[in-house]
Amino acid sequence: MTERIVEELRPFFDPKAVAIIGATNKKGKVGNVIFENFKRNKERGIFKGNIYPVNPKLDEIDGYKVYHSVRELPDDTDLAVISIPAPFVPATMRDIAEKGIKAVIIITGGFGELGEEGKKLECEILEIARANGIRIIGPNCVGVYVPDTGVDTVFLPEEKMDRPKSGPIAFVSQSGAFAAAMLDWAAMAGLGIGKMVSYGNKIDVDDADLMDYFLHDDKINVVTFYIEGVKDGRKFMESAKRITRVKPVVALKSGRTEYGARAASSHTGSLAGSDKIYDAVFKQTGIIRAEDFEHMFDLAKAFAALKDKLPKGDRIGIITDGGGAGVMASDAVAKFGLRMAELSEETIKFLREHFPPHAVPGNPTDVVGDTDAERYRIALEGFTRDPNVDAIVVIVLFQVPLLEEEKVIEILADYQRKSDKPIVAVAMGGRKTSRYARLLEEKGVPVYPTPERGVRAMAGLVRYAEHLGKLKGE
Amino acid sequence: MSREEALKVIESVLAQGRTVLVEYEAKQVLKAYGLPVPNEKLAKTLDEALKYAEEIGYPVALKLMSPQILHKSDAKVVMLNIKNPEELKQKWKEILENARKYRPDAEILGVLVAPMLRPGREVIIGVVEDPQFGHAIMFGLGGIFVEVLKDVTFRIIPITERDARKMITEIKGYPILAGVRGEEPADIDAIVDMLLKVSKLVEDLENYIKEMDLNPVFVYEKGKGAVVVDARMILKAPQRKEEEISSEYRERCA
Numbered sequence: 001m002t003e004r005i006v007e008e009l010r011p012f013f014d015p016k017a018v019a020i021i022g023a024t025n026k027k028g029k030v031g032n033v034i035f036e037n038f039k040r041n042k043e044r045g046i047f048k049g050n051i052y053p054v055n056p057k058l059d060e061i062d063g064y065k066v067y068h069s070v071r072e073l074p075d076d077t078d079l080a081v082i083s084i085p086a087p088f089v090p091a092t093m094r095d096i097a098e099k100g101i102k103a104v105i106i107i108t109g110g111f112g113e114l115g116e117e118g119k120k121l122e123c124e125i126l127e128i129a130r131a132n133g134i135r136i137i138g139p140n141c142v143g144v145y146v147p148d149t150g151v152d153t154v155f156l157p158e159e160k161m162d163r164p165k166s167g168p169i170a171f172v173s174q175s176g177a178f179a180a181a182m183l184d185w186a187a188m189a190g191l192g193i194g195k196m197v198s199y200g201n202k203i204d205v206d207d208a209d210l211m212d213y214f215l216h217d218d219k220i221n222v223v224t225f226y227i228e229g230v231k232d233g234r235k236f237m238e239s240a241k242r243i244t245r246v247k248p249v250v251a252l253k254s255g256r257t258e259y260g261a262r263a264a265s266s267h268t269g270s271l272a273g274s275d276k277i278y279d280a281v282f283k284q285t286g287i288i289r290a291e292d293f294e295h296m297f298d299l300a301k302a303f304a305a306l307k308d309k310l311p312k313g314d315r316i317g318i319i320t321d322g323g324g325a326g327v328m329a330s331d332a333v334a335k336f337g338l339r340m341a342e343l344s345e346e347t348i349k350f351l352r353e354h355f356p357p358h359a360v361p362g363n364p365t366d367v368v369g370d371t372d373a374e375r376y377r378i379a380l381e382g383f384t385r386d387p388n389v390d391a392i393v394v395i396v397l398f399q400v401p402l403l404e405e406e407k408v409i410e411i412l413a414d415y416q417r418k419s420d421k422p423i424v425a426v427a428m429g430g431r432k433t434s435r436y437a438r439l440l441e442e443k444g445v446p447v448y449p450t451p452e453r454g455v456r457a458m459a460g461l462v463r464y465a466e467h468l469g470k471l472k473g474e
Numbered sequence: 475m476s477r478e479e480a481l482k483v484i485e486s487v488l489a490q491g492r493t494v495l496v497e498y499e500a501k502q503v504l505k506a507y508g509l510p511v512p513n514e515k516l517a518k519t520l521d522e523a524l525k526y527a528e529e530i531g532y533p534v535a536l537k538l539m540s541p542q543i544l545h546k547s548d549a550k551v552v553m554l555n556i557k558n559p560e561e562l563k564q565k566w567k568e569i570l571e572n573a574r575k576y577r578p579d580a581e582i583l584g585v586l587v588a589p590m591l592r593p594g595r596e597v598i599i600g601v602v603e604d605p606q607f608g609h610a611i612m613f614g615l616g617g618i619f620v621e622v623l624k625d626v627t628f629r630i631i632p633i634t635e636r637d638a639r640k641m642i643t644e645i646k647g648y649p650i651l652a653g654v655r656g657e658e659p660a661d662i663d664a665i666v667d668m669l670l671k672v673s674k675l676v677e678d679l680e681n682y683i684k685e686m687d688l689n690p691v692f693v694y695e696k697g698k699g700a701v702v703v704d705a706r707m708i709l710k711a712p713q714r715k716e717e718e719i720s721s722e723y724r725e726r727c728a
Contacts, residue, residue: 233607266685268600280628
């Protein structure tokens with residue numbers, strides 16, 4: 001079952017040849033942007049497949065032969081991207097079925113989201129798809145983005161929207177606008193997105209299918225979802241349970257509407273709301289629920305770096321060069337249901353021996369404002385050796401005068417590599433700090449702009465470890 | 475556990491054209507699945523009531539069972555702490571009068587004769603059906619915790635023992651069950667057992683059950699168990715399985 005899904009969805013992410021139905025030479029039109037995306041990626045040597053524009057009124061676009069109908073397409077076509085108006089889609093779907101193309105992305109809107117007429121169109125399309133073994137992403141979506149293979153159906157042009165580099169994060173979004181904005185933002189934040197799917201009205205391919213696919217996708221090690229609603233709840237839960245045993249799933253669920261004004265005849269009915277039910281679903285399936293989009297990507301970043309290095313307990317050690325930031329981190333530890341580690345006597349003794357008298361061993365350990373990189377090394381040495389510490393949050397205020405920035409980055413990266421305890425860093429500051437933060441992230445240490453967000457991301461790692469039953473004492 | 479016994483009660487209620495079970499019927503269904511209910515008996519006549527009270531042992535409580543009277547305390551058809559046969563005779567008269575005053579057309583199925591229960595820590599266990607995910611089970615502390623603070627948690631049915639334990643420990647009021655200020659811990663294992671049994675019951679009877687409340691449940695000290703004090707169960711008209719799981723696609727294309 002799940003292996004079949006890999007085969008079925010493969011053309012969406014790595015097609016041999018893509019037909020762009022509704023391709024045009026009019027700049028800014030959806031059919032033009034999508035064509036340009038593929039063409040550009042082909043020129044860059046990223047997209048390795050063939051590109052077949054389809055438009056009955058054109059013979060050629062930018063040197064590419066244009067096919068007048070789906071029937072004329074070469075036989076190697078295995079993905080169709082449709083951007084023609086909704087009423088023409090069913091007829092095109094019939095041609096696609098006849099041609100034997102099994103994967104279709106329908107970008108076009110004007111379907112179920114508009115009401116009954118649109119829903120009828122969706123049904124018509126779906127019937128054709130079901131009868132011919134065709135899988136559909138959409139309609140009313142931005143489709144798929146895969147930096148490794150050059151698939152990019154996002155109809156927002158590169159001049160207006162940056163594309164993120166590749167990475168181990170899969171990002172699935174019901175909303176196309178949210179998906180596009182997040183890709184743009186991820187590019188700026190240096191976050192690597194391996195695959196993005198925006199499925200819009202999701203008449204066919206849904207969250208469960210994608211979870212089944214990503215379960216088998218070795219390039220993906222964390223899956224993030226922006227979900228408005230789930231249609232088949234039980235199927236969703238089955239797929240979620242399967243994938244979370246292997247890789248983490250983070251979900252941001254919007255639409256906190258209750259069941260409406262339904263008259264509850266039981267006490268329980270009056271207390272249940274869809275949000276409480278989703279909470280239950282996420283807890284039972286091991287999906288980590290994100291509070292907002294920042295939280296979603298904070299978690300994604302943590303899992304991308306540390307999925308195979310989960311904490312073995314919830315006792316957090318904090319190292320800081322600023323007292324206030326240490327207090328903020330300690331508060332966050334309690335707030336997110338974690339515990340402050342109690343350092344062993346040996347660790348305290350070790351730190352005291354190697355620290356100058358005014359540095360403060362303990363938890364938090366304050367290496368204070370005149371710190372150099374070496375003091376961080378000593379603290380990390382002590383913390384990583386201490387059996388009472390499960391995970392470490394290191395706050396680095398890069399602004400302090402004597403701190404050798406590159407050296408401290410090396411030290412953190414070194415301990416991330418050699419210790420089995422996960423380390424996340426917090427770097428508060430401005431432009432200069434964010435440059436160092438980027439360097440640190442490239443070396444495998446996720447960095448957060450506030451102590452609260454750093455600790456909250458760590459709490460996500462702990463929750464996932466707990467779900468896997470990997471915490472001590474379980 | 476007996477699905478047949480539970481079904482017998484449910485089918486008979488449905489046959490009478492009702493979808494709401496009175497307390498006695500709800501408890502029969504719960505009992506069929508091994509949930510702890512008090513040793514209660516439904517009396518149709520005063521003589522029966524007197525006989526049952528003797529068997530149960532005074533003091534007893536009387537609760538009038540009528541499908542039209544679901545808010546029993548509003549209708550004053552619950553009489554507590556009845557100490558002897560004379561008092562019972564008096565209360566029997568009162569309870570029937572009160573019922574008639576409250577709903578002259580009320581159909582009276584009988585009067586439940588119940589032992590007076592030792593109070594315990596109050597919890598609520600409930601079931602609701604979600605349109606996307608199906609039945610969910612709820613757990614929380616009873617009384618003000620559920621009324622005001624809505625300190626409850628849900629899981630989709632079926633649940634595992636691990637789910638059940640997590641439900642109990644994750645509510646904010648958990649320390650009250652664990653025991654505060656020298657109080658003995660409550661019988662957590664008994665709650666786990668009840669949650670699992672309710673889950674099983676609903677899993678078996680998912681085509682019948684719409685919602686239910688076990689409210690309150692008295693939980694006693696560790697090792698001393700728990701008991702369902704009051705229960706309500708709402709049925710849905712049974713449907714064929716295929717209709718149940720009709721997909722969005724089928725709904726849309728119908």
